Amino acid sequence: VPTARYSVAVLPGDGIGQEVVPAAIEVVEAVASLHGFTVDFREYPWSCAYYQQHGVMMPSDGLALLARHDAILLGAVGDPSVPDHVSLWGLLVPIRRAFDQYVNLRPAVLLPGVRSPLRDTGAGIDILVVRENSEGEYSQVGGRMFPGTPHEAAVQQAVFSRRGTERVIEYAVEQARRRSGRLTSATKSNGIIHSMTFWDEVFRDVMDRHPDVSGRLVHVDALAARFVSHPHELDVVVGSNLFGDILTDIGAVVVGSMGMAPSANLNPERTAPSMFEPVHGSAPDIAGRGTANPVGQIWSAALMLEHLGEPEAGETVLGAVRRVLEDGEVRTPDLSGTATTRDMTDAVLGALRSVA
Numbered sequence: 106v107p108t109a110r111y112s113v114a115v116l117p118g119d120g121i122g123q124e125v126v127p128a129a130i131e132v133v134e135a136v137a138s139l140h141g142f143t144v145d146f147r148e149y150p151w152s153c154a155y156y157q158q159h160g161v162m163m164p165s166d167g168l169a170l171l172a173r174h175d176a177i178l179l180g181a182v183g184d185p186s187v188p189d190h191v192s193l194w195g196l197l198v199p200i201r202r203a204f205d206q207y208v209n210l211r212p213a214v215l216l217p218g219v220r221s222p223l224r225d226t227g228a229g230i231d232i233l234v235v236r237e238n239s240e241g242e243y244s245q246v247g248g249r250m251f252p253g254t255p256h257e258a259a260v261q262q263a264v265f266s267r268r269g270t271e272r273v274i275e276y277a278v279e280q281a282r283r284r285s286g287r288l289t290s291a292t293k294s295n296g297i298i299h300s301m302t303f304w305d306e307v308f309r310d311v312m313d314r315h316p317d318v319s320g321r322l323v324h325v326d327a328l329a330a331r332f333v334s335h336p337h338e339l340d341v342v343v344g345s346n347l348f349g350d351i352l353t354d355i356g357a358v359v360v361g362s363m364g365m366a367p368s369a370n371l372n373p374e375r376t377a378p379s380m381f382e383p384v385h386g387s388a389p390d391i392a393g394r395g396t397a398n399p400v401g402q403i404w405s406a407a408l409m410l411e412h413l414g415e416p417e418a419g420e421t422v423l424g425a426v427r428r429v430l431e432d433g434e435v436r437t438p439d440l441s442g443t444a445t446t447r448d449m450t451d452a453v454l455g456a457l458r459s460v461a
């Protein structure tokens with residue numbers, strides 16, 4: 106019987122991306138051998154360091170090279186020496202758009218043994234944020250007028266298409282159907298009267314087609330507060346590019362640490378590779394110490410395995426992560442421990458063998 110073989114492009118990127126990506130690769134290799142499949146990793150050095158040398162974040166054939174793989178595993182990009190909009194728009198945004206990864210799936214789950222900064226989390230936290238990932242507020246449309254004069258002005262246009270809005274809400278409905286049957290949509294149509302009233306209208310149209318799922322529109326400011334005050338009442342949340350981005354940083358910290366949160370940039374139709382990366386960035390404040398929490402990256406790799414068609418392997422990885430956190434002996438500093446990235450990775454590798 107030929108064993109399944111997957112080809113994964115690896116972009117460790119900058120800062121702690123260089124530290125947590127190798128951890129995730131080790132875990133994937135271990136679980137692959139336990140479950141009897143093979144993953145071929147091909148690393149690309151595209152990053153801010155690459156930019157310093159070449160003046161671009163990736164070569165002109167970069168996207169074509171990535172397109173040949175089954176999936177992309179990304180660490181984080183960003184370095185204080187390069188403006189953040191250059192690193193983001195030179196690598197991440199082009200990948201998300203060229204490969205039509207219009208869903209950014211970001212689970213926020215409080216795992217047993219992890220302490221939330223919230224006082225009362227007895228009811229648990231298990232939120233799935235579906236962030237629109239291809240248009241919206243993150244657009245190239247706009248410009249500067251009267252630069253360098255006292256009259257200087259900047260205009261940035263948000264772009265919401267019916268197709269783009271509809272497809273991400275449809276995706277969120279499917280997720281809600283598989284979970285609680287409830288879907289919350291982030292809006293701000295009281296203040297943003299053109300694009301957000303449009304978003305609401307499309308949301309209502311989509312919900313009308315799916316009477317089995319209950320939909321609710323909540324203004325994003327109130328919703329942000331609910332992530333803190335009543336996170337246990339939230340299940341699937343759908344939001345625009347900007348709203349989803351902000352809500353998921355809140356989601357990450359309420360479940361214990363920025364270092365815990367995974368994400369998947371999905372092309373649901375599979376016409377191009379999807380990309381898996383933690384919610385966090387390159388964390389220059391702790392980079393180089395070997396103390397970054399690798400869980401967000403490892404969990405992202407588990408989402409990748411699920412997407413590649415190895416859901417049991419993804420479950421095994423998550424089971425190992427849960428085991429380590431529940432034991433509570435090995436914790437990185439963001440979880441109030443003293444363990445290193447290496448220690449935490451070794452603990453997950455050890456747990457893998459016992460849960461598999």
Ligand code: NAI
Nearest residue numbers: 181182183184189363364385386387388390391397398439
């Ligand atoms: P960040 O997520 O890198 O860091 C925020 C805070 O969380 C820092 O205090 C950091 O030490 C901590 N943190 C993050 N990940 C951690 C981990 N795995 N373990 C322990 N602690 C962790 O966000 P920040 O500081 O806003 O951005 C830093 C750089 O990363 C910037 O250049 C930014 O543009 C870039 N960035 C890149 C992203 C990506 O590649 N997808 C996403 C977010 C930011």
Ligand code: MG
Nearest residue numbers: 350351354384
């Ligand atoms: Mg973000």
